[in-house]
Amino acid sequence: MKFELLGWPPSGPTLGLDFRTFSYAGKFVMTTTGKAVIRGDTEIEGAAKAEADAEDLPDGVDPSAFEDDVLAAVAFNEDRTDPGTLWLRYVTVHADHRGRGLGPRLLGFVARRAEIRGYERCRIAVNNPFAYEAAYRAGFAYTGRRTGIAELVLERPGSADPGTYENGLRQFLDRELSVAEREFLDRKFDSEPPETIDPPP
Template identity: 50%
Template sequence: MEFELLGWPADGPTLRLDHERFAYAGKFVMSSTGKAVVRDDGEVVAAVAFNADRTDAAVCWLRYVTVRRDSRASGIGPRLCAYVRDRALEREFDRLKIAVNNPYAYEALHRAGFGFTGEETGIAELVLTHPLPATPDERYRDGLELFRARDLTEEERSFVATRLERGRPEPSVAERS
């Protein structure tokens, strides 16, 4: 697996992804966000788009994370987010944020060293940040409780219940990418 930063927002990188194999594929043709990918044998298997916050230039927002359908649940998504996180921290950014709308992404980002801030966006996404907020274990459970109160599939409901019992995962990709 090869991790590659295609460019920062100012570079205007674009990326064409197959909409049948990648969620959010149309978001990657926009040139207003930076892009990073994971390639396996030269083929893109995951991508992330990111940009600086409009009101705080020290904050980098991860906007869209997508993993090719046949590569999901392999840990590539959190590793890619950790890769971009490390590159952004090497630049002018001192914090990263991402808003997630499902418990699977929530769990994956915790494994990448992010933590729930206690904030939600206006479209019911939970905001996570790196570095971790105060009381990350308590906040982790708070976010899962918010998901549990939603209309979830039986699989999602079971996933959330298991994670509530187990507690916050140790960041498995926090220091490597």
């Protein structure tokens, strides 16, 4: 696997992701956001382009425009009112590679690069317990704030206090959750925050 920062906002590159295997694929064609990816060996990792079936695509969609070796991607932009803050906006992992810790590792990779670039903090807003846990594994912590669309705001650097972690988890209790999300929350209450995954240097 190779971690790669493709560009910083406001003039980031476009990235063609197959919408059948990546959530938020359309968000990565915007040029106003920075982007970073994890790439893998297509022969070993089995990414989508070589296997894409043109019959599954709408008319006019060219499968050769898709990046065939991307395993995970994140798009990010600078806060409009605080130039010391970088927001990680869209995180996506190829459907065949979810559950391997790629999302947290990529978040940590970008956060570390942002620190080197001079940003004082990175923030991310999440709307489900799985994304919340992934952000914690990348070294982010709940701030006690929400966005206007009720996403929880996490920040790095942040508090490592177990009470802060559990307080964030409790914010999901009044939401309509899937069975898997509810079971996940039940397992996480009264536990320590997850260990942070070290991103690559």
